[in-house]
Amino acid sequence: MKQVHRLVSRMGKSRFPALILGETGTGKELVARAIHNIEGRGPFVVVDCSSLVGPLMESELFGYAKGAFTGAHNQKLGLLDSANGGTAFFDEIGELPLDMQMKLLRVLQEKEFRAVGGLSQRSSNFRVIAATNRDLAAEVEAKRFRQDLYYRLNVMRVRIPPLRERKEDLPLLISHFLDRYGNGHQLPEDVLNALAEYDWPGNVRELEHTLQQMVAMNSGPWLSLGDLPSTVVNRALERRASGGSPGPVIGPARAGSNGIVPLAEVERRAILDALDYTKGDRTVAAAMLGIGRTTLYRKLKEYGL
DSSP states (O other): OHHHHHHHHHHHTSOSOEEEEOOTTSOHHHHHHHHHHHHTOSOEEEEEGGGOOTTHHHHHHHOBOTTSSTTOOSOBOOHHHHTTTSEEEEETGGGSOHHHHHHHHHHHHHSEEOOBTOOSOEEOOOEEEEEESSOHHHHHHTTSSOHHHHHHHTTEEEEOOOGGGOGGGHHHHHHHHHHHHOSSOBOOHHHHHHHHHSOOTTHHHHHHHHHHHHHHHOOSSBOOGGGSOHHHHHHHHHHHHHTSSOOOOOOOOOOOTTSOOOHHHHHHHHHHHHHHHTTTOHHHHHHHHTSOHHHHHHHHHHTTO
16 A cells, blocks of 8 residues: 555656556545645546446536437536546446447547537546556457557556455554544454454445444444444354364364264354354354344253253
8 A cells, every 4th residue: 555655646746647446445536536636736527437328428428518409408518528627537437338438538639529419629628537446458358448548548557455455454444434433432352353354345445334334333432243244244253163263162063974064063053153252242142143132042042052
């Protein structure tokens, strides 16, 4: 991330096109805004390429003239007009269909375009920053993305690593989000460990929403394992069961003569693991197992635990 910061600083001091690569939720728009804000020149206009569909696409980008189609009672400026003198941020540029890619390429080359239904050319001088979660080089090879547009955008490039590749950032990010959303909330070590064992496929955005959810469900000050989403808890239990990370050892499952462990024994061991991990807290253990507290009490009685 220090390298990302260095690149952002360098990119912000020029007006060349910039391409930001990264998975969904890594913060590509935040990086784009950081690049723009270094000089803070003009407006920052977001063009969400994934939401531009059909005939709406051209009118949103280029605007339309009065009478261009039914309902066009007045002239409307497009997003590219709004970006004049500033930055146009094309979010998820890989989602643009090929015909729009060709039109966008011409705009980037000439800085001119024509509104839908308009007769005259209009100009807009803006810096372009594009972002995508796709491998654009592979998309070019597959003929789904224009090579000339790729070269036009790929002048300056930065890749934002996914959260699973920078787990050392978790404590700082968690502290940041607790400061933003919490009310003196704190995380004990076992909850921090569970968060660290999860791979965060939704990246920083998923972490942010997870902490929002935990804070909303707990008045504090200490958040517990029972406040974690089941996906995070299940991943922690899976890793402990597979020996991927240190955890409680209950002892080997009792297999039958055919080597197959009965389901009842698997369930019994899962309950024991959860109770050991939560130091006997049945409410949290039930939440970790994804069952109600009443069901847990019934199982404890059934297995004589």
